[in-house]
Amino acid sequence: MQTGFFQKIKLFSQASPTSLQQISHAAKKRLYKKGTIILDRYQSQQTFLYVINGWIKLFRESSDGEEVIVDMLTQNHHCGATFLFESKEEDTYMAKSISEIEIFTLPTTLLKRLVASDHNLSLCLMHSILQKQKSLSVHIEHLSIQNAMQRIGCFLLRLRSDIQFQKNIKLRLPYDKVLLASRLGMRPETFSRALSKLSRKCDLHVDNELIAISCPLKLIQYVCQHCSQIFPCNLEG
Amino acid sequence: MQTGFFQKIKLFSQASPTSLQQISHAAKKRLYKKGTIILDRYQSQQTFLYVINGWIKLFRESSDGEEVIVDMLTQNHHCGATFLFESKEEDTYMAKSISEIEIFTLPTTLLKRLVASDHNLSLCLMHSILQKQKSLSVHIEHLSIQNAMQRIGCFLLRLRSDIQFQKNIKLRLPYDKVLLASRLGMRPETFSRALSKLSRKCDLHVDNELIAISCPLKLIQYVCQHCSQIFPCNLEG
């Protein structure tokens, strides 16, 4: 792969020429169709994964056999930084493509070496981790404050950054409702009922995975009322 | 303050002598009694705060005037790293002592300079941030999977790391129940009822803020049953 490609990625934009060269040498770009297991738990430990395009589900099984969503990644998200310093088996996860995806991977060992030697690269990585941390904090606040309808509305609002200045927004849910329900901490049945209740309350038009928001401000007002953030909260850079 | 003090702190253990010197020069050690406002929102932006001892509440107000807990800090926790790269007003918080506390602070600007120049220091900081990130992920899993009784039990279990090998553990709640309830994402009334229900179910003995766990394994079994982590999950340090 070409160094220019990586230089355009914020995370690597400050990396030294040597680092960029090593990265572009070692990176493996891959395309997968929907529904493919990308990493098993063992591989997750050894792989830094960067999403160029599409959606990926990171998950584990709980002790009673249920699937637990660890994270959902999309464009410009990455995973694997956890294993730069510690490599505990309990932290591992599986990765599965939820749509067609385009990604690249790097061996954790290489990234570890680069981060140890390339100060600017490590600072970019730290910046990115801090952004992620903020989004986790916001997620926690939402889970403890918002009800099912609000969590769904909040998710919709975050799908588009320009949403507050538009009218009659049209969205497509990026992945299926069962998964989305789980991501938002509720049962599929609750999701189904809450979405239809929300659409009555805030003038949405729902047609399977297509959703039209006729008046974003109305939705924002209902969704964000108890939150400590100001509306376009936590839109990642 | 003495450089030796900071060298013993994991976060600064790999810092260069020059960094350590600058840190020890600029650090302000402080004692506060319970109930003191340590930082207002403006100060939080300019201050890196490290807890030597005691408990601190970080919080904000939501748009409808409710207090939102951002984080609870204790021994060896810190806050302020967020502002090393970005300084958004919405990310600021207030800090209040919940017990007698001993802390030290550094100006964000200094830490920023040091992190920019001292590679090993920045790696230590990154490590610490990644640990924090893991604990946030676990928190999210707990909020979406556990019920009120389990969240309370889980909190108790994390108060002592050796808990699984003991019998008849005696604990003291580190801060009041209203705050703890909010931290665990429930109402004080729910907390009160859930704690008494839990104590019946898992043989706890509750006497105000004192709690005795006669059989930790029984509690672990009930609390951790749906979790993707293995028991002594996410014990920091």
Added chain:
DNA sequence: CGAAACCTTGACAATGTTCAATCACTGTGG
């Protein structure tokens, strides 16, 4: 075509919240 997954709906159970009342405890000012 048929199996499997996804999605929705109804009836009901479990869980959590709200509101109001009460009690204990703490610190303050008269």
Added chain:
DNA sequence: CCACAGTGATTGAACATTGTCAAGGTTTCG
């Protein structure tokens, strides 16, 4: 020193929200 206000904590009753179970429709894909 006591009265009193304020906070923390608990409890009951009514209510709201979410989860569970079962059934049936729809979509997807080999």
